[in-house]
Amino acid sequence: MTYLSKSPWILHYDASSCNGCDIEVLAALTPVYDVERFGIVNTGNPKHADVFLITGGINSQNVEIVKNLYEQMPNPKVVVAIGICAASGGVFRECYNVSGGIDTVIPVDVYVPGCAARPESIIDGVVTALGILEQKKLAMNVNPGTGKKSPGET
Amino acid sequence: MIPIVNAIIYILLAPIIGGLVAGIDRKVTARMQGRVGPPLLQPFYDVGKLFEKETVVVTISQNFHVLSYLVFMAVSGALFFSGGDFLLVIFAFTLSHIFLVLGAYSSYSPYSHVGAERELIQIIAYEPMIILTAVGMYLVTQSFNISDIIASSVPVIMYLPGVFVGYLMVLTIKLRKSPFDLSTSHHAHQEIVKGVTTDFSGPNLAKIEIAHWYEYVVLLGVVYLFFGFNPIIAIAAIIIAYFLEIVIDNTFSRAKWQMTLKTAWLIAGAIGIVNLATLYYLRGGVWL
């Protein structure tokens, strides 16, 4: 048991969703669902986040953004795809501008179905993600020192 | 000997107390918002978590700045609790904050940059009032030494009500509570994301958090000084003051920097100085 599962901080990004799932993510933070009970805080900043909650089917313009945000999150981290759009592109799967699911861009650890995904479902999804977070932490302990120097650094 | 023991006790205990205070704060805040809120020990889980994360930096010097921030914050707190010179404590305090600001500057993100500038504005907003607080203590107890101030059985608060009000405002800034959570914020989202802490993560962020806890204890320690004549009243005063801060946090929107600076200087300038001038007069100083 690590502290990771007691304090998952989330980053939420709307990668071309219809808002339905996003407002449910926000709703999960508010009094009736209050995910802060689990230590969840919506940080809004990839560098502070452990869990990447991402909604929507990702359009071309978002690909780089999503990768960038994912890259900036420190390990261990998990990605939770919220909603059907995030899982597969949903109703918009056939749209010319939708790449169809988060897993087309970055690896996804948990899929939370629903259109829109319900707050309870989002809670379940994050709880599932915590288990994976723990595993990743253990894997990191076994294989540490992934850091590398970037060029031009002094 | 005693001062050193006190300092060590502070260095060991302050994070625990500070963390608990933060935990209670979050719990009470949540309840004020009609939520259940996180467990009491949540701040410790958070910090524990952060230490488990990998270190991600923009530039390596970030580590140094944060460590210095933590170390000097602990030093200034230790100075305070070992009964040192109040002014020296304030200067050490400033020094440690400068490191936080420098850390923010070093990351070259516009968000941290604006956060750093705002942090500096906050420093110039609150510092005069803190110095005036020390001066007030001196006028009442004839010493800048914390140990002497504690030892004197004078009810400081009776002489310094205005200064105390000013100090409470400083406390709002320092605890990063709305309306004065300009440079970084614990709660509601901010136009500058997380301001000074935007580009810190993992263990570095944890250190900042611990430094905050050290800071809480010092700041509340100053509240104690006002009521030092009676420890029980003093503890009660600390609790009430902190509760008041939580209420303020929950009933204000964030002010802009102009407002912050004006309010702080006006309160420090008007209430603080008038209070001190009166005292000066009473103490037989020439006018002013």
Added chain:
Amino acid sequence: MKYEAQTTTLVEVGRLIGRVEQFRSDGCRLVQISATKNGEMYEINYSFDKDYKFENIRITIPIDQEVPSISGMYWGAFVYENEMHDLFGIQVKGINIDYKGNLIKTTIKYPFGAGAVLKGEKP
């Protein structure tokens, strides 16, 4: 339930600006501009409203014809005109804030334009 009465007037491209000026001086607000592909032609609708009276004027242009911008009269028209350019490939001349194809970036060029190939379709 009431449906509102709507009028659509066909206008020649050359007279568009004159007509729009008239709407502007009549105190109408611009409701929307939109294009529709109609065979080998584009129809462009300019809709106006005043006191809930909806009026629409329509120009029809060949696929590669340029249209004049009305952003001189309605400052806010730039969003529609840029959008029209990005989605249909219609060249609009003289937009006040010209995004030059960067308002909406799409995987395929001019997805609503003639010859756009959608996902899963064969050209």
Added chain:
Amino acid sequence: MNELLFLIGFPAIIAILMLFIHKDKLRNYIVIPSAVIIGVASIWLLISCFNKNTILYAFPFEPASKIMYIIELLLAIFILYLGIKYRKTLTVALVLIQAGLLVFFETYLSSGMHPENNLFVDQFSIIMAMIIGIIGSLICVYALGYMDTYHKHHTEVKDRKNIFFFILFIFLSSMFGLVFSNNLLWVFFFWEVTTICSFILIGYSQTPEATNNAFLALAMNLLGGVAFMVALIYIGIIDPSGKLLELNTLIMSGQAIALVPAVLICFAGITKAALMPFSSWLVGAMVAPTPVSALLHSSTMVKAGVYIIVRFSPVLAGSLEGFLIALVGGFTFLLASSMAISQSNAKKVLAYSTIANLGLIVACAGIGTYKLMWAAILLIIFHAIAKSLLFLCVGTVENRIGSRDIDDMSGLIVRMPKIAVMMFIGIAGMFLAPFGMLISKWAAIEAFIVAPLGLLFVAILAFGGSITVFFWAKWMGKIISVPQVMERIEDTVTKEKWAVLYILAGLTVVVCLIFPLISSVLVEPFILNIYGQTAQLAQANITIMVMMLFLLMIMPFSMLFYRDGQKYVGPYMGGMTTTPTMQFTGAMGTVRDTTMGNYYLKNYFGEDKLFMIGTVLCLGILIFAVILTAGVVL
């Protein structure tokens, strides 16, 4: 006495030598050893005299005075000529008044005067001599390399380096003269020489701006000179024997006699120290090559102004006039610090900071309790070192990157790491615990709080001190905020420059460490001698400060621990990807640079507004003080 004469005479001789040397190489060979000699001589002075309190020397008055009189008249004519040439009516008028007064004094008053002890040395003079001798000569060495580059960049400026170095050494010589003279007439002579030296140096580039600013400086300092002259005449009238011309006698003679000349001379000091409302000349002087600025700000010129005020501080203590002068200092401190916030030009920031600190020194001196005098002298020492270091750092950076704007210094830590670290030390030295300036401010607070009318000044310090934090810290921030990839460009800085910078940076730190020693050996005896009691910092606090200093020095080594196991990512940019040079693709598809400017808060701390306020306030106070003094006289 020989040491004194050597320190005055030697630089003068070198100066004259300089006039005839046009070869850079040769000049280097002379300047460097003579700088070393001057430095060593001032240290020798310290060693030989530190434990002797005040030593008075009876140097023959008559012949020297006559020579000085002639030189002064020649200088007056020189200025008159320039004033007419450039149509500066104010300057012309002031020169005429001053010369008139001088002639009046010499013809009607001086004949009966026979001051005996014309030279003297005490701990305060030693401190000043050390500042001039070490820092001043270091700046001269630095100027060698700087002026080379300067003329390479500014081909439009005529190369008059021989005159430049001539004036530089004359400056040093006259500063030594100023601090060693016990005869006010002589002080006045050296005073005027420094005025003219600064005038020539400021106008060195001969651009219209430089010329104007030079005349501005001249006019303001001549105004002070007039006041000084009036003081001399006043002394001549009340004491025809000339005994009171001796500085030590005058100061000892008590307020009833000395207050009027003291106020007048302090007025002169205020003009020279560029307090409000006369601050504009020092800001304008920034057009001069940087070594000049460094010299004016740290070891000469403005220090002459505060030197004389601190000297008179025991006379001022407790008087309303003293309080008013202190008030001018206090407001100057507050307002100049504020104005520094609104500046992006590094040299201007330094200028305002100097003005502010001089204000603080004058505030201390004006109230003049023993504790405050102690604080004032500490301020003089620490300020001189840190400020000269900063000026020279800025000069070096400017030489290299072609800008003195702080916003252009971003990433300096990568581009010019050594300079950046030194600049860091300099800046930290100006406002952070446990460095010197902060110790002095701390001492000032503790002193003001027990001084009469002190609360006002405590409040001013509380506000002004925190304002200082803002502009220094944002400067530091700029240096270390690195826009990712940058190349290192500091290899062209010459050896002498490095040497000077290293010494100054070392001094900034070392002086902090040994400041208890300085205080107990030099400052405390001096103050004890005057007041019969002295101030010092509590032992425990000193220990803590020293510990903090060590901690600060150790902290950077923590970086060694962080070399491995770090993952590097770009800064947070709202999800935008950036190139290594921090560009991102923004709206309309344009590629944008991520630039970061500091805050200047012009609406709150703008120069114009605050300068107006300061002028009105300080001028009002000064006029009041003058009327008050006039009232005493009549």
Added chain:
Amino acid sequence: MAFFEMAKTAIKSLIHCPATIRYPFQPAKKTPISRGHVIIDASRCISCGTCQRKCPSQAILLNKEAKTWQIDRFRCIVCNSCVETCPAKCLVMDTQYTAPVTKKSVEIVTITYVKPPKPAPATAAAGGEAKT
């Protein structure tokens, strides 16, 4: 000057019970018509393919040869369209939402419906209706 307008509500909330539903320790909010997930009564599906055609998200795949009815729950937007249009009324919208998973998969159901041999199809359909 009106400050502390929120204080009343804040203090009231502090002393009252929080509005939070302590999910998962308490059951989730649900209504009888909440749309959770689609279930099929495989014994009644007549393999008509209407659901597949009417599904706006193409979540359903009917394989008449293999006699399987397949649903991709990571495509289904729980719109109820299939349920409403199924002629055999064999689809039902359950109120329980699909649980989050770590691997996407599709659900395949084998249709067990056997055409009643004798009666005409119309009667069969009517019979189905009568049952519900």
Added chain:
Amino acid sequence: MTQRIVIPFGPQHPVLPEPIHFDLVLEDEHVVEALPTIGYVHRGLERLIEKREYPEYVYIVERTCGICSFIHSLTYCQGIEQIMGIEVPERAHFLRTIWSEYSRLHSHLLWLGCFADGIGFENLFMGAWRIRESILDVLEQTTGGRVIQSSCKVGGVRRDISAEKLDQMARDLDGIQKEIEDLTTVFLQDDSIRHRLKNVGVLSKEDAYHLGAVGPTARGSGVAIDLRQTGYAAYDKLHFEAVTEKDGDCYARCAVRARELFTSIDLIKQAIAKIPEGPVDIKVTGAPNGEYFSRSEQPRGELVHYLRGNGTKFLARSRIRTPTLTNVPPLVKMIQGCELADVPVIILSIDPCIGCMER
């Protein structure tokens, strides 16, 4: 020359729940330049019209946006019904109106919350969203979905609401009204909020009108455009007045929305009182042939669905012009010259909905 600060504001930014980007150029905290980038949510759903038959396209349309999803479906259905000349039962019109107004309530409360978050008032954010949950409960109880209702269809509505439920809703609204009163008092009276909103992002009446502002953005500047006045659905049988404010600043826009909450509650109560009995849908056959600009009032303002049928089951063109799109030019004007701290406030003050804006 002092340097300016360039901030990439968004696309990911905690005060913006949706992705939009501004290049902000600052001097100190003064915004000297602000140019928007959009397109992060553009999916291109209008072209799905060629792949979905017009009855199923409702499901796409209502997923244009998860906030006023119902009003999208309503506007679309009304457009098709007009083209096909379908007479929808009266009860369906009333139900549509009731759900529309509930959508508006939840949308406005959501906005008030986000807005409070934008000015750093966390408790108020929580307060607004707490009340909003009771609105969502009603929506879920009557439609089966919290945010995506799926209740409108061409020819009527999919579900009826029982008389008892309607009564209960009317009763519950009294309690909700009380809570909303407390909430809006804070928004409109608290001086720390007024300090952040008054005279921030001022939009004059002329600018509002000619730049194409709609909805509360226009009404906050005194332009009384409220498409409900055209009397679609059952609005022609209900009485209400468009809420307007004069000042055109963020405070005025906030006040408009705060006051509209009460209009909506009142409209729902009127509708519940007047709702006739009867069926809620009719069977639709055939395919639309013709065109229509179907307009309605969303929480953010005037929505236009341009529909063009060609006699087949697949429409020839669907074009959705949403209020946010037309509110962008006023936003660009307002944001020039404000303070950094005002940027999120001004952006949020038009209640941007990027999801529907970019489709």
